Amino acid sequence: xxxxxxxxxxxxxxxxxxxxxxxxxxxxxxxxxxxxxxxxxxxxxxxxxxxxxxxxxxxxxxxxxxxxxxxxxxxxxxxxxxxxxxxxxxxxxxxxxxxxxxxxxxxxxxxxxxxxxxxxxxxxxxxxxxxxxxxxxxxxxxxxxxxxxxxxxxxxxxxxxxxxxxxxxxxxxxxxxxxxxxxxxxxxxxxxxxxxxxxxxxxxxxxxxxxxxxxxxxxxxxxxxxxxxxxxxxxxxxxxxxxxxxx
Numbered sequence: 001x002x003x004x005x006x007x008x009x010x011x012x013x014x015x016x017x018x019x020x021x022x023x024x025x026x027x028x029x030x031x032x033x034x035x036x037x038x039x040x041x042x043x044x045x046x047x048x049x050x051x052x053x054x055x056x057x058x059x060x061x062x063x064x065x066x067x068x069x070x071x072x073x074x075x076x077x078x079x080x081x082x083x084x085x086x087x088x089x090x091x092x093x094x095x096x097x098x099x100x101x102x103x104x105x106x107x108x109x110x111x112x113x114x115x116x117x118x119x120x121x122x123x124x125x126x127x128x129x130x131x132x133x134x135x136x137x138x139x140x141x142x143x144x145x146x147x148x149x150x151x152x153x154x155x156x157x158x159x160x161x162x163x164x165x166x167x168x169x170x171x172x173x174x175x176x177x178x179x180x181x182x183x184x185x186x187x188x189x190x191x192x193x194x195x196x197x198x199x200x201x202x203x204x205x206x207x208x209x210x211x212x213x214x215x216x217x218x219x220x221x222x223x224x225x226x227x228x229x230x231x232x233x234x235x236x237x238x239x240x241x242x243x244x245x246x247x
Contacts, residue, residue, distance in 0.1 A: 005032030005059075011047055014061045014212065026062035033057075034123060036131040043155055043162055044223050046216050048196060050119050064209035066195040066202060068163075070185045074206040075241050082172050083179055084242065087235070091145040094180045096233045100132050101125075103139040103151045107165035120165060128164075131155070138231055140177040140184070142170075150174045152181065154193075158223040161185055162194040178205070179241060180233070186240040188228040192218060 003012055009032060017028040028047060032038060034057050042048060042059060051058040086092045108120035131137045132153075141151035150173020152166035161181070168174035185193060194215075195207050210218075235245050 002027055003029050005029050007033040011042065011045060011059065014045060014047065014216065017061050017063065020063075026060045027058060028061050029059045030056045032059070034127050036127065036134055036136070039127065039131060039155075040136070040157070043157055044219060046194075046212065046219055048162070049124070051121075052119060053121055060196075061212060062197060063212035064198075065212055065215040066198040066207050067210050067215060068182075068193040068195055068202065068205065068207040070182050070191060070193060072206040072208075073179075073182045073241075074204065075179065075182075079172070079175055079179065080242060083176055083238070086142070086172075086176055087238070093143050094176065094233055095141045095143055096180075096184075096231050097132075097138055098141055098143070099148055100137070100139045100153065101129060102148050103141060103153050103167070104128060106148070106151070106167040106169070107153065110165070110167040128153070135227075137164075140181045142173045142176045144170065151177045154181075156190075156227055158225040158227055159188070159190045160192060160194070160219060160222045161190050163196070175205075180237065183237040183240040184228075187237055190228075191222070 002018065005011070012029060014028060017026050018024050034049065039049070045061070046065065047059050047061045049057055050060050104120060104125050108125065128137050136157065137153060137155050139151055139153040142149050149170040150166070150168040152163060152174060154164045155162040166174040166177065181193070195202050198209055238245060
């Protein structure tokens with residue numbers, strides 16, 4: 001039995017989350033309010049909301065936790081060529097926080113692997129948009145001729161980025177956005193991107209599982225640090241991946 005949270009109830013110890021043999025491994029609690037303040041308390045402890053229409057707010061903390069160490073990002077030869085071709089093509093560009101709401105709407109139409117429907121419900125979009133206006137949530141976007149064709153969004157607390165969701169309307173558009181995020185993280189001393197759940201696609205890009213205790217220890221060290229102060233896109237970021245600035 002998982003605890004039910006009132007609006008002012010703190011989260012239980014993450015060690016109380018349901019184990020791997022349960023029907024919902026990683027489920028920690030239900031209920032509580034869905035606000036930027038509650039979300040910040042959750043993320044600082046490695047807890048995230050994930051629920052479907054008709055369900056209460058469900059709070060999770062998976063063990064192991066899928067993470068992408070940015071130093072281990074697999075920038076394959078084919079992806080490198082894709083990025084370089086994209087950046088050298090007129091009308092193609094990467095942006096940060098240019099149209100956050102559109103990114104969230106597009107992600108809401110892209111179900112997770114093996115899932116039907118969406119977990120990015122209207123109430124989720126509303127609270128993350130509010131948190132975005134407070135400077136905690138950011139989007140990395142790929143644009144072609146003024147049209148948004150791919151991107152991702154996530155939460156940044158201190159020097160930790162929590163990836164939430166991505167979408168692509170063109171081949172490799174989300175990978176380009178992810179590569180831009182990795183370059184940004186390298187530039188700004190963010191060593192780890194949280195991926196929440198394990199997938200073969202993420203593993204192919206260098207993500208791997210960490211024990212929850214190790215993940216939480218990392219959070220304790222980095223979420224208290226000052227966050228990056230500049231969230232504007234600059235082509236010099238690509239030096240962190242390609243060793244050159246696209247001409």
